[in-house]
Amino acid sequence: MARYIGKRILIAIxxxxxxxxxxxxxxxxxxxxxxxxxxxxAEQIAVLKEKYGLDKPVVVQFLTYVKNMLKGDLGVSYAxxxxxxxxxxxxxxFPVTLKIGFFGMLLGTLTGMLLGFLTAFxxxxxxxxxxxxxxxxxxxxxxxxxxxxxxxxLGYRGKLFPLLYDFRSPISSSIMAVVxxxxxxxxxxxxxxxxxxxxxxxSDYVLFAKCQGLSNTTTILRYVLKNSMMPVIxxxxxLLVGLLTGSLVIEQMFSIPGVGGLLTxxxxxxxxxxxxxxxxxxxxxxxxxxxxxxxxYCVIDPRVRLGGKPE
Amino acid sequence: MVAKxxxxxxxxxFASDQVKKSAVKEAVSGVKHETFKRFMAQRSAVxxxxxxxxxxxxxxxxxxxxxxxxxxxxxxxxNMAPRVPLxxxxxxxxxxEDVPKTSGTITENKYETLEITDTYYLFGTDSxxxxxxxxxxxxxxxxxxxxxxxxxxxxxxxxxxxxxxxxFGGATDLIMQRFIDIISSIPTLVVVTLLMLVLxxxxxxxxxxxxxxxxxxxxxxxxxxxxxxxxxxxxQAAKTMGxxxxxxxxxxxxxxxxxxxxxxxxLSIPQAVFLEAFLSFVGLGMPAGTxxxxxxxxDGFKNAxxxxxxxxxxxxxxxLLMVGxxxxxxxxxxxxx
Numbered sequence: 001m002a003r004y005i006g007k008r009i010l011i012a013i014x015x016x017x018x019x020x021x022x023x024x025x026x027x028x029x030x031x032x033x034x035x036x037x038x039x040x041x042a043e044q045i046a047v048l049k050e051k052y053g054l055d056k057p058v059v060v061q062f063l064t065y066v067k068n069m070l071k072g073d074l075g076v077s078y079a080x081x082x083x084x085x086x087x088x089x090x091x092x093x094f095p096v097t098l099k100i101g102f103f104g105m106l107l108g109t110l111t112g113m114l115l116g117f118l119t120a121f122x123x124x125x126x127x128x129x130x131x132x133x134x135x136x137x138x139x140x141x142x143x144x145x146x147x148x149x150x151x152x153x154l155g156y157r158g159k160l161f162p163l164l165y166d167f168r169s170p171i172s173s174s175i176m177a178v179v180x181x182x183x184x185x186x187x188x189x190x191x192x193x194x195x196x197x198x199x200x201x202x203s204d205y206v207l208f209a210k211c212q213g214l215s216n217t218t219t220i221l222r223y224v225l226k227n228s229m230m231p232v233i234x235x236x237x238x239l240l241v242g243l244l245t246g247s248l249v250i251e252q253m254f255s256i257p258g259v260g261g262l263l264t265x266x267x268x269x270x271x272x273x274x275x276x277x278x279x280x281x282x283x284x285x286x287x288x289x290x291x292x293x294x295x296x297y298c299v300i301d302p303r304v305r306l307g308g309k310p311e
Numbered sequence: 312m313v314a315k316x317x318x319x320x321x322x323x324x325f326a327s328d329q330v331k332k333s334a335v336k337e338a339v340s341g342v343k344h345e346t347f348k349r350f351m352a353q354r355s356a357v358x359x360x361x362x363x364x365x366x367x368x369x370x371x372x373x374x375x376x377x378x379x380x381x382x383x384x385x386x387x388x389x390n391m392a393p394r395v396p397l398x399x400x401x402x403x404x405x406x407x408e409d410v411p412k413t414s415g416t417i418t419e420n421k422y423e424t425l426e427i428t429d430t431y432y433l434f435g436t437d438s439x440x441x442x443x444x445x446x447x448x449x450x451x452x453x454x455x456x457x458x459x460x461x462x463x464x465x466x467x468x469x470x471x472x473x474x475x476x477x478x479f480g481g482a483t484d485l486i487m488q489r490f491i492d493i494i495s496s497i498p499t500l501v502v503v504t505l506l507m508l509v510l511x512x513x514x515x516x517x518x519x520x521x522x523x524x525x526x527x528x529x530x531x532x533x534x535x536x537x538x539x540x541x542x543x544x545x546x547q548a549a550k551t552m553g554x555x556x557x558x559x560x561x562x563x564x565x566x567x568x569x570x571x572x573x574x575x576x577x578l579s580i581p582q583a584v585f586l587e588a589f590l591s592f593v594g595l596g597m598p599a600g601t602x603x604x605x606x607x608x609x610d611g612f613k614n615a616x617x618x619x620x621x622x623x624x625x626x627x628x629x630x631l632l633m634v635g636x637x638x639x640x641x642x643x644x645x646x647x648x
Contacts, residue, residue: 011489011492011493011496012496014493015492015493015496015497018493018497019497019501022505023505026505026508026509029509132355136634136637136638137634139637140581140630140633140634140636140637141630141633141634142585142588142589142629142633144588144589144592144608145608145626145629145630148608148612148622148626149626152616152619152622156616163616244498244500245499245500245586245589248500248589248592248593249589249592249593252592252593253612263504263593264592264593264594267504267508267593267594267595268594272508275504275505275508276505279501279504279505282498282500282501283496283497283498283501286496286498287496290496
């Protein structure tokens with residue numbers, strides 16, 4: 001297990017370095033610099049460059065850059081809100097994005113498991129049709145289209161929820177966003193848990209449990225659920241990607257003051273330093289969550305723990 | 312008395328190429344026929360295929376059949392509600408819409424106030440007076456072109472990468488897979504956003520961005536399939552008979568992984584359409600003046616509350632496209648398993 005985890009961590013570190021290298025290259029290639037001011041003379045620019053270490057060789061600059069980024073010093077915003085450290089900009093908004101993403105994931109996972117397991121256990125025709133329609137829509141339709149529908153029908157026409165995010169009532173004003181994001185997660189988790197549960201129900205040990213005279217409920221609760229819930233962790237990693245992308249648009253739609261809105265605004269005003277810093281934050285977040293899920297799966301599944309490979 | 316059979320010389324000669332070819336052909340066409348039959352037996356898959364064919368046809372002819380061009384501006388006809396012939400006589404889709412005013416909501420029919428009751432904008436017009444019907448299907452066409460192009464490039468790069476990695480195995484596979492490990496750990500969102508910042512906005516750049524972020528998924532699937540097929544008896548037999556790598560890969564392996572690849576293609580197309588729309592929302596999509604499903608959606612959303620008809624057609628087209636692709640993908644998956 002240690003070897004597997006060690007390999008995963010190594011890959012994660014290399015990936016972060018590769019990303020930093022790409023971002024550094026982009027920063028060099030991007031037009032414009034913070035010293036693009038006409039009022040600055042050539043000598044003043046030289047002084048500024050010396051101050052920020054921009055007169056040193058590129059390799060040294062890159063190492064300084066890596067050191068700063070890893071320390072959490074993401075640079076300064078040029079255009080969006082000039083001279084504000086980007087770390088401060090992100091720190092204010094990050095909790096909101098995390099909260100909405102977390103609840104979207106949680107709601108999606110719970111409802112998805114419920115739907116998937118129920119359909120697998122009760123081979124009910126009506127339930128099956130319901131499951132088919134719901135999962136097809138959830139998998140196929142992007143979360144921002146759900147968000148649009150909600151905001152028009154529930155928000156504007158129905159007046160059930162506020163159309164835009166409101167600091168005074170963060171819960172009721174972000175319900176639509178959370179639900180819209182959870183639907184995609186729900187569909188994938190439902191499909192996966194239904195397939196897993198059906199497989200487990202056909203397994204020898206479940207048949208054996210039934211032969212021993214255990215009731216259906218006991219078998220399901222004690223054996224099927226436990227064994228079919230674990231693999232669901234593996235799909236959660238891939239869902240995270242969709243969630244990240246979807247949250248960007250959804251945050252913009254409901255004016256949620258999260259990181260997504262910051263990225264969109266930064267793109268709109270060409271504030272490259274903010275875009276690049278956010279790319280770094282998103283990548284690290286993604287890599288770390290993937291790593292945690294990988295390790296979790298490794299700890300849970302004995303096949304991986306004993307030196308095999310996860311399927 | 313039965314006459315004794317005397318073996319002839321011809322009995323010990325290999326079957327002629329003609330015979331061999333026709334036998335193989337028969338077997339192959341049998342498999343193809345079976346697969347096709349299994350696909351057609353699934354109602355949802357056929358339904359999905361019909362939706363896709365209709366959408367593709369509409370994307371070809373749609374921009375020309377409404378009688379208005381997709382990019383011709385007519386500011387005096389801006390923000391017209393949908394008006395459909397025949398249905399307008401029944402009182403629905405007659406071009407009237409509820410307009411909220413400070414004094415309360417009033418129903419207004421711009422076609423009557425402008426005295427153009429014989430003009431029909433099937434999906435209404437946008438804020439510059441352009442016909443939404445033509446725009447929607449023009450947008451669908453652009454989105455489909457982007458999605459098809461990106462997916463085909465992904466297929467070519469990913470399939471070859473995956474096959475080489477899986478077929479040759481060993482150190483080649485190890486190095487190629489570590490490279491994929493690293494690339495796939497960078498979120499698509501970040502790759503696409505950064506690329507769009509560097510490249511000029513436009514169709515080519517979007518295709519490049521989608522390609523860079525999407526090829527490795529195809530390669531993972533191709534590799535996994537090759538690993539499975541590689542060990543089967545018939546491939547081993549071909550190897551023993553002295554078939555070259557190229558022959559084995561393209562004659563023996565590729566035909567057997569086509570099903571999985573087609574499924575992946577059908578799933579990549581909606582993914583590409585989704586990312587294209589995402590780019591438009593973030594402000595990195597197709598430049599102003601052109602249209603795609605993404606730009607239509609993001610423009611439509613800006614005044615969807617006042618004029619919902621600007622958003623709905625594009626949204627419905629997109630949902631149909633996505634659902635259709637997924638239905639066909641499911642069908643192909645089940646038919647080839």
